[in-house]
Amino acid sequence: MKNGDALAALPTLLAAARASQTWAGRAGKLSRKNRKMKNPAETIPAAKRRRTQRPVLRYIYVLPAVLMFVVFVVYPILWVISESLHGRGSSHPAAFVGLDHYWELFRDPVFWRVLLNMFLWGLITIPVQMVIGGTIAYLIERYTARSKTFFRVMFFLPVITSVAVVSIVWSQMYAPYYGIIQQYARVVGIHLTTSPLGDPYLVIYALIVVNVWQWTGFSMIMYVAGLSNIPTELWDAAKIDGAHGWQLTSRVIVPLVSPVTRSLLLLGVIGTLQTFPIVHLMTDGGPDHASEIFGTYIFKQGFVIGDIGYASALSTLALIIALVLSVVQILAFGARLSPNRKASR
Amino acid sequence: MKKYAIALALSGLALLLVPSTNGADNNSVTVWSWFIAGTMDKSIKAFEEKNPGLKVNYTYYNYSPQYITALKAAAASNSLPDVIGLQPGSLTQQYREQLVPLNSYAAKEWGDDWTSKVFPVALKQLTMGNPPGDSSYYLLPQECQVLAIWYNTAIFNKLGLGIPQTYQELVNAAKKLSDSGYMPLYQGAADGWQNENVFLMIANQLSPGLVEKAQAGQAPWTSPALVSAMEAWSKLFKDHVFQEGALGARAYPTGAQLFAQGRIGMMALGSWWMQESKFPPPLSSFIQNMSGFDFFYFPALTPTGKPSPPVGGVDIGYGLTKNGAKNPAAWKFLASLVRGDALQQALNDLNDLTSFNGFEPQGEITPHIKQMYDRFVADLPHAENQRIAHPEIADALDNALAGVASGTVSPEDGLKRIQEVTDKTLK
Numbered sequence: 001m002k003n004g005d006a007l008a009a010l011p012t013l014l015a016a017a018r019a020s021q022t023w024a025g026r027a028g029k030l031s032r033k034n035r036k037m038k039n040p041a042e043t044i045p046a047a048k049r050r051r052t053q054r055p056v057l058r059y060i061y062v063l064p065a066v067l068m069f070v071v072f073v074v075y076p077i078l079w080v081i082s083e084s085l086h087g088r089g090s091s092h093p094a095a096f097v098g099l100d101h102y103w104e105l106f107r108d109p110v111f112w113r114v115l116l117n118m119f120l121w122g123l124i125t126i127p128v129q130m131v132i133g134g135t136i137a138y139l140i141e142r143y144t145a146r147s148k149t150f151f152r153v154m155f156f157l158p159v160i161t162s163v164a165v166v167s168i169v170w171s172q173m174y175a176p177y178y179g180i181i182q183q184y185a186r187v188v189g190i191h192l193t194t195s196p197l198g199d200p201y202l203v204i205y206a207l208i209v210v211n212v213w214q215w216t217g218f219s220m221i222m223y224v225a226g227l228s229n230i231p232t233e234l235w236d237a238a239k240i241d242g243a244h245g246w247q248l249t250s251r252v253i254v255p256l257v258s259p260v261t262r263s264l265l266l267l268g269v270i271g272t273l274q275t276f277p278i279v280h281l282m283t284d285g286g287p288d289h290a291s292e293i294f295g296t297y298i299f300k301q302g303f304v305i306g307d308i309g310y311a312s313a314l315s316t317l318a319l320i321i322a323l324v325l326s327v328v329q330i331l332a333f334g335a336r337l338s339p340n341r342k343a344s345r
Numbered sequence: 346m347k348k349y350a351i352a353l354a355l356s357g358l359a360l361l362l363v364p365s366t367n368g369a370d371n372n373s374v375t376v377w378s379w380f381i382a383g384t385m386d387k388s389i390k391a392f393e394e395k396n397p398g399l400k401v402n403y404t405y406y407n408y409s410p411q412y413i414t415a416l417k418a419a420a421a422s423n424s425l426p427d428v429i430g431l432q433p434g435s436l437t438q439q440y441r442e443q444l445v446p447l448n449s450y451a452a453k454e455w456g457d458d459w460t461s462k463v464f465p466v467a468l469k470q471l472t473m474g475n476p477p478g479d480s481s482y483y484l485l486p487q488e489c490q491v492l493a494i495w496y497n498t499a500i501f502n503k504l505g506l507g508i509p510q511t512y513q514e515l516v517n518a519a520k521k522l523s524d525s526g527y528m529p530l531y532q533g534a535a536d537g538w539q540n541e542n543v544f545l546m547i548a549n550q551l552s553p554g555l556v557e558k559a560q561a562g563q564a565p566w567t568s569p570a571l572v573s574a575m576e577a578w579s580k581l582f583k584d585h586v587f588q589e590g591a592l593g594a595r596a597y598p599t600g601a602q603l604f605a606q607g608r609i610g611m612m613a614l615g616s617w618w619m620q621e622s623k624f625p626p627p628l629s630s631f632i633q634n635m636s637g638f639d640f641f642y643f644p645a646l647t648p649t650g651k652p653s654p655p656v657g658g659v660d661i662g663y664g665l666t667k668n669g670a671k672n673p674a675a676w677k678f679l680a681s682l683v684r685g686d687a688l689q690q691a692l693n694d695l696n697d698l699t700s701f702n703g704f705e706p707q708g709e710i711t712p713h714i715k716q717m718y719d720r721f722v723a724d725l726p727h728a729e730n731q732r733i734a735h736p737e738i739a740d741a742l743d744n745a746l747a748g749v750a751s752g753t754v755s756p757e758d759g760l761k762r763i764q765e766v767t768d769k770t771l772k
Contacts, residue, residue, distance in 0.1 A: 172599065176590040177528055178608065197535065198592025200751050280410065283535060287592050287747035288754065303413045305736045306439040 077319065084312035094309065101313035110289045111314070114297050117204050118272060121293065124208050125215070126268035130261060132212070133219025138253065140220075141227045152224060156217040163214075167281035170210045171197065197283055200290035207291055210278055215271070219264055226257035266329050273322045294318045373400040374669075374678045377415065378430025379408040380661060381620075384694040388687035392678055395686050399674050416440065427669030428679050431484040433470035433659050435736035444664040446481030447679075454680050462684075464489055466728045467700045470658045474734035484662035485683045486700035488691065490615040491657035491721045491728055492542050493640035497631060500527055500610050508641045515644060519586045522610035530611040531604060532587040533596025534750060537743030542656070542731065543581075543613050544746055546643050548574040549729040550653040557730050559763075560738050562771045566764040567757065575756030577646040579749050592750055605632050616721040617660060619695040619714060634711045655724035656731045660697045698722055741766035 084101055086094040105111045140151045158166065173180045176192040185192055196206035230253075238252045254261075276295030279285060285296035294314065302311030378385070382405040389401045404426070406412035413436075419425045420443050431437045437444070451459050460468055467486045475481065501507070501518075504525055509515035519529030533539045548556045552570035559566045581587050588609075594600060596614075604612045605621060606629055622628065622635045631637025643653040663682055669675035681687040684701045692699055692706045695714065698721055699705065706718060733739035741763045748754030754762075 168598070171593070171595065174590075174593060175599075177588060178603065193589045195590035195593030198590055198594070198751065200748075200753050203593075283593075284537075286535060286537075286744070287751050288744045290751075290753075299410060300740065303410065303417050305740060306417075306435075307737075 080312045080315050080319075082312075083308050084316045086309050088307050088309055097309065101310050102317075104310070105313055105317065110292055110297060113289055114292050114294055117291065117293050120204055121208060121211070121275060122269060122272040124205075125211050125272065126265060128212050129216045129219045129268070130264055133216045133221075133264075134223045134257070134261075136216070136220045137223035137227055141224060152221065155220050158214045159217040159221075161214070163277040164281060166210065166214055167278060170213075171282055174206060198287060200287055203283055203287065203291040207279055207282060210282070211275070214278070222260050222264055223257055226260035227253070230256050262329075262333050266326065269325050269329065270322060273318055273325075371672050371674055372398055373402060374428060374672065374675045375426035376401060376403045376428045376430075376663075376678065377406065377412070377419075377426045378403070378661070378663070379406055379412045380430055380691075381405075381694075381696065383625075384620075384691050384696050387690040387694065388682065391686040391690045392681045395681070396674075396677065399677065401678055423668075425666040425668055427666060427672050427675035428682075429664050429666060431662050431664045432732070433484060433486075433662065434473045434732040434734045435739060437484050437662075437664065438474040438734070439736075440664065440666075441475075441483050443666050444483040445667055445670045446483060447485055447665060448480075448482050450665070450676055450680075451482070451485060454676075455684065462701045462703065464700060464702070464725045464728075466658045466725065466730055470730060470732050471662075473730075473732055484659075484664040485679065486659040486662040487683045487688060488660040488697035489657060489700045489725055490617055490660040490697050490731075491655045491724050492546060492613065492615045492731060493642060493655075493721075494530070494611050495604070495614050495618050495638055495640045496611045497604070497607060497609065497637055498639050499631060499637045500607065506610075509644050511644050512646045515586055515646075516584050518610070519584075523585065523588075528588040528603065528609040530581070530586050530588070530613070531594070531596075531600045531609040532581075532591040532613065533594050533600045534587070534591040534747065535593055536596045537739070537746075539596045539613060540578075540746040540750070541733070541739065541742060542615070544574065544578055544742070545656050545729070545731050546613070546653040547577050547646055547650075549656055550643065550645060550650045551577075551647065553654055553729055560733055560735070560767065562767060566760045566767060571760055572756050573647050573649070575745075575749055575760060577650075578746060579752075579756060580646070582750050592747065605629050607631050607637065615657065615660075615697075616718075617697045619717065620697070622714065623694045635714050635717065636711075639717065655728040657725065657728040658731050659700065662700075698725060735767075735770050737766050737770045738763065 083094075085096060085098060087097050088094060136151075136155055140148055140155075144151055172178070174195045174197050176182050176195060179192065179195075182192045196202040199206075234252065234256070238248055243252060273294060275293055276299070279291055279293050279296050280299065283291045285292035285300065289297075298311050298314045298318070301307050301314060376385075382403070385403050385405070389403060392401060393399060406415055412430075416425070416429065416439075420440055423443075425440075425443055429440070431440070455462070463486065467489050471482045471484060471486065472480055475483075496508070500522070504521055506518050506521060507514075509518050515530075522529040532543065545556060548571060551574050552568070555564055555568060555570055558564035559568070559571065582591065588594070596612075600609070600612060601614075601621075603609050604614075618638070618640075619635055621632050624632075629637075642655065645651050663679050665676055665679055669679075678687070682691075684704075688699065688701075688704060689707065691697075692704055693708045695706055695710075695718075698718070705722075706715075710718075733742065745754065745759030745763050749756050749759045
């Protein structure tokens, strides 16, 4: 997810998180309200009712949305799939090569490196960001009073910082000789001899650290929204029942913020597959493909080498993986992601 | 009424979705490039003063990812501007079908013998990657460059160092610089282009022109001379000639800033480094009039090698798109950029070296800068080619160099990988 997306989505996400916490109260209110409401058919004038019942008009109403969806989502997907079945070139008809690009991909060692790196990225960043973000949110909500806003803003700041700035700063932090970490390490007599960004075995973890640093604030703000909606009575009741420490965390807090956790999991998986700028700017997938991910490899193949067919095959596989993972998650706890699930029962 | 409102809104939306055309009219020229905007503004001003009534609209992009992404999208939608900035080889070849051959344009403008004025290495690079039998020039060179090892003369004088004449002297100089708290030979090895440049300097001292033959499939990448070059490349890391952590370092902006600040002893750059002295202040005392810098070529890095010959070629060139071919003003501006008033402005800013004989920087140029500029221009006619024609081969070379430098790939295996990609590409 990009900074702009995060900011734009923030109010919605906060609202969704809050809504998920207050479903019970709303459900009661809604059902009481519904009982008092008249039959909708009685309140709509007959002429207007006839108009809304015309099938053609209904289709016209949804046409703009459908058009936008077809132009900006369906068409690009179909175009990419079609290109993945053709040879090189984007501006003239290229030869149909069938599934050749896909067979080539499976024989390409870089593709397997990409999959491994993506797996590591998701496996580490998603839970670590959740745990650190959740802990910070808990500490802010429970142990700060007037300085709440200050801490929320401070921890959210990396999310809205330009990725280019983050990349340059972290590259310099990692650097031996003049790096910031080296300056502090020198005080205790440590002399760094290498940058993790240049070490093929460490580079992916070094990038993951940067990603966690930047995006933990997002998890934090989501959990802040979740925690702030837990009724005070519930905290008091848990305390009276003797819950504290680990019991309070595992039996009360974690279950109550679970809708937020599930949302973060869903967003985390999609965000992992969309990762690009940090890696592109800090290592460009190197050294020797050691930090290659879908974004950088697709970019190289499509825009640097100019092999649109191969890049499209990579994109199609990334799309299929994203689709499968999203469907699995929605099937697993999709209904529980909906804030109105009980209200609709 | 509501229906009309909806229809109006949809029409407005449709209008927004209609792609805009780039070529406005025949009195204006659209140009895209990664060429530094401040200098291009001066070039445009000079052109417009000379050609009243013509207007140039320049769009600057960062080279990667913005410029190459913008070009790809515009090519796919047939909305390329009139003139585009290019490098010979892979970038030009990707857009060859959207470009017009410039041979007849140039001959008409400057006479049939115009190629005699272009430096040989630049001329050779113009057709790199063309299909067999295609001798068209799809770009014309604006500026050329020569690669070199720049060094900070103030630091060298302070430490009593001279220009290294042997590999051992280079290692000793690097050690002395490191021991004195400076970075020795700064290598932004996270940037493939800088690794390529250094490798080409080494390879051409062992067997001049061999890389060019290897990339064309006329010699194997696994030739003993290239294996030796790869081993010498690896030794620069092992012997700490490059700074520690070089594989994670970038040449720009980090390396260039540190070099300008006087924290680095040496850096492999090119003749374009002189342009730093024309940047807006504040400038470091080393950068002002380039008084703290000079350059040399690598000494022999292996017992059988010789000092590096000059390596270089086209820094930037321009192509006329098929859209631009319909606009006579577009060629007029392109001609001025490569051999006219617009070029002169770029040279005055010391952006790089001329590609056409007979031009040189004018204005406030100190004797020290003039002397360095003249040395570069004197070396340019015998420079070895620094460009790789096919992006797949360039990418394979970049990865092999990074793999060998990190110790995960042996020099032989790295070269075998490049050979496999070359065979596949040229098939």
